[in-house]
Amino acid sequence: MACLSADAGSDSNTGNETSGCICFRPDLRGEYMGSDNWYKVDNVAKVFLATVSKRDTKTLRVSCTLKEKIDPKLLQEAVLSAIQDRPQVQMRIRRGLFWHYMEETDLLPEVKEESGRICPPLYAPAKTMLHYSVTYFGCRINLDMFHAISDGTGALEFLNIIVLDYLKLRYPKELDGVTIHSGASADDLSQDSYKQFFENMNLSGSASFRKAFHPGSIKLPYNQLQFFEIHMPTDEILPRAKEIKVSLTSYIGALWMMAIRNMIPPRKLNMPVTITLPVNLRNYYPSYTSRNFFNNVNVTHVFDREITLEELAAEFDASLKNQLTEDNIRKQMDSFETMEYVAPVRPVPLFIKQLVVKHGKKLADRKVSMVLSNLGVLSPPQEVAGRIDNYSTFCSSEHLFSTMSAFGGVLTLGVSSPYQNTGVIKNFVRSLTAEGVDISVYATEVIR
Structure with missing residues (x-):
């Protein structure tokens, strides 16, 4: 899926029109x-x-x-x-x-x-x-x-x-x-x-990951992003995940990993492919907030040997389930929130904090190949569902980002890409069409 300002001016009742x-x-x-x-x-x-x-x-x-x-x-x-x-x-x-x-x-x-x-x-x-x-x-x-x-x-x-x-x-x-x-x-x-829901101070930090393979080097000019909307019937993709006893998230995640693997040159096969998955913390805590309430987990794989999609999906599923235990989620959230309570950090001026956060985010992004965010099955009130054709979701990003959601028997992926090369998305779509899945793809136009 607003940012900040020092003196952004007054919201007084002037009658003046503002952008949007x-x-x-x-x-x-x-x-x-x-x-x-x-x-x-x-x-x-x-x-x-x-x-x-x-x-x-x-x-x-x-x-x-x-x-x-x-x-x-x-x-x-x-x-x-x-x-x-x-x-x-x-x-x-x-x-x-x-x-x-x-x-x-x-x-x-x-x-x-x-x-x-x-x-x-x-x-x-x-x-x-x-x-x-x-x-x-x-x-x-x-x-x-x-x-x-x-x-x-x-x-x-x-x-x-x-x-x-x-x-x-x-x-x-x-x-x-x-x-x-x-x-x-x-x-x-x-x-x-x-x-x-913060419980205990935790300075242990999260698991460390190596620099990941990034499936694109040259980015689109003029700060553009290209957006792809991919549709497929859920009854054609879900049985494939069930057949190998993995979640649909893990199956789609493994497909993206394989699509990225086919872009890796031989000399870089020792670099991990790491997919970050946002986790809705409302599933773990009794929260009704409309503000942000999620954490990220990472699933990583090094393609140093031949592996089938089924094997990779099972590995992906096991890693994801291991990280999604209540105890691990609680420790991760406490670790994330702890810095707010570290005394030396609190009086540091905002502009210094922002420089540190920006640098830390840049280092963290090097360890991520792409993001996969599953928003689940969308369920509007039954009385209005019959008047809705579909939903779609996108998120801006500095690297590949795919959302996924289901409605009315259709799985929809919204992919954002900053890269000129569209090879990963083509690999992903071709792998599914080769399996007989009926896929529709739409893309925005960009200047190259």
Whole structure:
């Protein structure tokens, strides 16, 4: 799937229009949030804020394609309705001396027809702006969100609320009484769950990995990313994973590893292929937060011998399951959050912290070949599911990044690539078509 600023200006009721948003009208005060509340950003958001770039905007996109063309006026109404259910998105990120913080804003989103890039920049240090945007194109509704505001789970929840509110306006008699609500309070939704569920100081750190093979060297010019959307029937791919007794995530992960392996020159076969997988911590802790709440685990393999896809998938599955035990997840989260409580770190000025975080992220990225994020089976309310054709998800990145999600019997992968070479994606698709899987692939145009 927002960044920061020192003095980004005032959100005062001037009536001036700002990029992608509308200043609130006086008659709406009270319905929307004011500017009295603020809170510190979570530790994951701090990493996004320190490492945002022109290419990697740290933006995630979740889209829902309906079975009918979008009415922009109704969509605008739906978005204004949805932010009353999820006021946590009505934030802008400001810069303090020692940390960034989120401050409530009265800016309102303005729905526009899609015209720019997928995962556009949604943070600029000196610009007053919302850190999310809603666009439409044909039958599709897009929600782009800066990753410092929320993760994929939170973004999908917000998108589904928008879609439901839109369809309620479109078909008021059919959907009256249908809601999307977890029962969480406003405090639950805005909770920093990393801090809430932190247990013990842990300075042991995570497992160390070697520099990984990167499947591309020359990047696209002009800070571009190319996006690929891959569709396949779940009933053609899921039985293959079940046959060898591995999860679908492990099977897809092994396919990506094999696709990368076919790009490795002989002299570099000793370099590991490492795939990072984000883990939704809501599956391990009783959290309803709409903010970030995930950790990453890494699965790595060195192709120093011949190995079949089935063998690699079994190895991938075993490694992943070993890391996803409750004890390991707890230790990893405690290790990640511990630095927040180390006394010498807390009074360090923000600009120094950001330099350190940026350098650390750069070193960590060298150990990653690609990212695979499984958002699972998407389940909107049954009453609206019949009006939805499909979902798609993307995330900006400095290296290969693939999301995966399932809806309506279709597995959809959203791939982001900064590389001119598309060999890995071609290898991945060809390996599945060779097995008889019916695949559709769509790609954005880029300047090479």
